[in-house]
Amino acid sequence: MYESHYNIAGISIAITANSNLADDDAYRLYRTDGITSDQIYRITMEPSTDRPKPSCTCLFQNELNWVFDGPVPQHFFRVPHGKGPCAWDLLDDTNEKKIFYLPEAEPYFSTALGVFNASGFERILYQFNRYLYHCSYVDYEGRAILFSAPSGGGKTTQGLLWEKYANATLINGDRAVLEASEAGILCHGLPIAGSSGVFINRTLPLAAIFTVKKAPENTVRRLKGKEAFLAVYSQLTINLWNEAFVQDALDFSMLVAERIPIYELSCTISEEAVNTVRACLS
Amino acid sequence: MKKIETFVLRTIAGESILVPTGKTTLAFNGMITLSETAAFIWENLENAESAEALATMMTSEFSVDKETVLADIQEFTDQLIQAKMVAYTDPDKKW
Numbered sequence: 001m002y003e004s005h006y007n008i009a010g011i012s013i014a015i016t017a018n019s020n021l022a023d024d025d026a027y028r029l030y031r032t033d034g035i036t037s038d039q040i041y042r043i044t045m046e047p048s049t050d051r052p053k054p055s056c057t058c059l060f061q062n063e064l065n066w067v068f069d070g071p072v073p074q075h076f077f078r079v080p081h082g083k084g085p086c087a088w089d090l091l092d093d094t095n096e097k098k099i100f101y102l103p104e105a106e107p108y109f110s111t112a113l114g115v116f117n118a119s120g121f122e123r124i125l126y127q128f129n130r131y132l133y134h135c136s137y138v139d140y141e142g143r144a145i146l147f148s149a150p151s152g153g154g155k156t157t158q159g160l161l162w163e164k165y166a167n168a169t170l171i172n173g174d175r176a177v178l179e180a181s182e183a184g185i186l187c188h189g190l191p192i193a194g195s196s197g198v199f200i201n202r203t204l205p206l207a208a209i210f211t212v213k214k215a216p217e218n219t220v221r222r223l224k225g226k227e228a229f230l231a232v233y234s235q236l237t238i239n240l241w242n243e244a245f246v247q248d249a250l251d252f253s254m255l256v257a258e259r260i261p262i263y264e265l266s267c268t269i270s271e272e273a274v275n276t277v278r279a280c281l282s
Numbered sequence: 283m284k285k286i287e288t289f290v291l292r293t294i295a296g297e298s299i300l301v302p303t304g305k306t307t308l309a310f311n312g313m314i315t316l317s318e319t320a321a322f323i324w325e326n327l328e329n330a331e332s333a334e335a336l337a338t339m340m341t342s343e344f345s346v347d348k349e350t351v352l353a354d355i356q357e358f359t360d361q362l363i364q365a366k367m368v369a370y371t372d373p374d375k376k377w
Binding site: 058059060224225228229240241242243247250 | 288290292294295296297299301302303304305307308
């Protein structure tokens with residue numbers, strides 16, 4: 001057996017598998033030589049032909065995942081374009097998990113991407129009070145500026161405009177990990193970046209969040225109260241079927257909305273959009 | 283009455299909001315904002331044996347007459363029944 005190590009958002013993730021996991025460009029940036037944090041999550045990958053039957057109550061399903069109710073919920077995973085579930089695990093509240101997979105899926109699970117896809121990454125983060133936030137993440141003068149929007153809403157475009165006009169660095173074009181620390185709200189990079197292809201490993205204090213809305217003119221409006229809360233909560237990746245997760249995500253969203261200035265940015269694709277935000281930040 | 287769907291009731295910036303969780307998330311998307319009295323009804327409907335009993339609880343909480351409160355309870359619980367969020371526990375389907 002081989003053990004592969006990653007440090008993502010300050011969490012040391014150790015994966016035991018039949019092979020030394022292959023990394024793509026994203027995961028290579030997060031690979032470490034061993035345990036690098038006292039916050040440790042362990043994943044063991046084990047081939048098996050004994051796929052369990054799901055319980056009758058489905059709590060959640062999407063294209064690749066199913067979650068079924070039980071004393072400990074069961075999770076099933078299908079590889080992209082696969083015919084049916086090829087991996088399964090139990091969703092308990094410990095800092096380790098064993099993922100079983102059908103032997104024919106070995107090539108997929110010999111990659112870091114495959115293991116993390118099947119692992120429910122938001123759940124690993126949640127074990128350490130961190131949350132996956134749908135946004136583009138920009139480093140501007142050593143502070144994190146986030147642009148959130150639904151897919152196709154222009155968040156990566158705004159990030160790229162900041163690189164072009166504000167000497168900023170796009171850290172991730174699709175996601176960031178948020179953590180409430182004693183020093184304030186921290187923003188971590190991660191190897192998951194949607195189609196943006198930008199996944200720098202960098203942690204910065206969070207300065208502001210802008211919810212992006214396409215408009216003919218550039219304006220900024222400060223969000224308060226429920227609007228600010230919704231700007232955070234609606235873009236977190238939450239296991240809605242898990243009540244404790246929902247409760248904690250609600251608390252976390254309220255905390256971020258209280259501590260961090262959150263704005264609605266109505267904008268064009270232009271330098272003026274960048275300058276509007278810079279004026280707001282200063 | 284009993285709740286047949288799972289929601290978390292939270293106060294966000296002074297507003298009461300119901301957030302679905304558990305298997306309820308398969309049927310309900312988003313959140314439901316409740317008035318102060320609706321939030322009280324939601325929180326207490328399983329503790330009351332009848333609409334009358336809940337109305338008594340409400341009149342001691344809010345400075346509103348019982349008749350108004352009973353009308354509020356009727357209207358809101360009708361909506362909850364229609365949305366299949368709660369079910370009658372009385373055989374005669376009054377509460």
